[in-house]
Amino acid sequence: MKVIGYARVSTAGQALESQLERLSVAECSEIFEEKVSGAQSERPELVKAIDQLSEGDVLIVTRLDRLARSTRDLLRIVDVLEAKGAQLKSLSEAWADTTTPTGKLILTVLGGLAEFERSLIVERTSEGREIAKREGRRLGRPPKLTKHQRSFVLKWRAAGQNNAQIARKLGVSRSTVSRIK
Known part of the structure; x- marks a missing residue:
């Protein structure tokens, strides 16, 4: 079993030292670090860290906001880890630890809530379209020609x-x- 750490800061002006120190104390065999905004989908060091994981390994972060930019992003990353048989552990959020049954339960509940939220959005959007059609409003892009x-x-x-x-x-x-x- 490998324990791999991931540390990230958003800007070049921020320092990684405190994260690296906490990950070292957590006895990570390897730590991947990068200075890139979490809003960017391209996080090459995160991809490398996940690529290193296999069955039974654990990815450790100091805080979830260092790993994911939204609940949906977090759940996507957890799905990737689960597909590899790996687990996730946050040092600051005890509930975000898929190595424990409680952590798995909480992330499953979060996943269910995110899925419920998505279905509500789809339902409201569909409802809005139907109302607009009934009222005779044109949907879509405006026509190019008069x-x-x-x-x-x-x-x-x-x-x-x-x-x-x-x-x-x-x-x-x-x-x-x-x-x-």
Whole structure:
């Protein structure tokens, strides 16, 4: 079993020393460190740390905000770790420890809450679309061409011009013109 540490700070002006010290005390065999914003999806050292993990290994962080930028991101990372048979442990948040049954339970509950929140968002969005349709509001991007321009498209097409010629006249793409019926 390997214990791998991950430390991250957001800016070059911040220091990693306190995290590195705590991870050393936690007896990490290897520590991956980086200075990159948590909002960035590209965190190469985190990817390397996770790549090092295998069945029974543990990834340790000093705090969850050093690992994930949101609950959804945290749950995604935990899923990746679980797929490898590895576990997660936070030194500051005792509840975030998948090496214990309680930690697994709490992260499962968080996962259920996140899934519930996603389904509510989908439901509200769908409901809003239905209301907008009933009220006759147009959904999606606004049309590139006005009604007046669309009538010209039909006239020019009837006069024998092709879609490419019409599109050049109107300054739009050929596919925009081809969708006019």
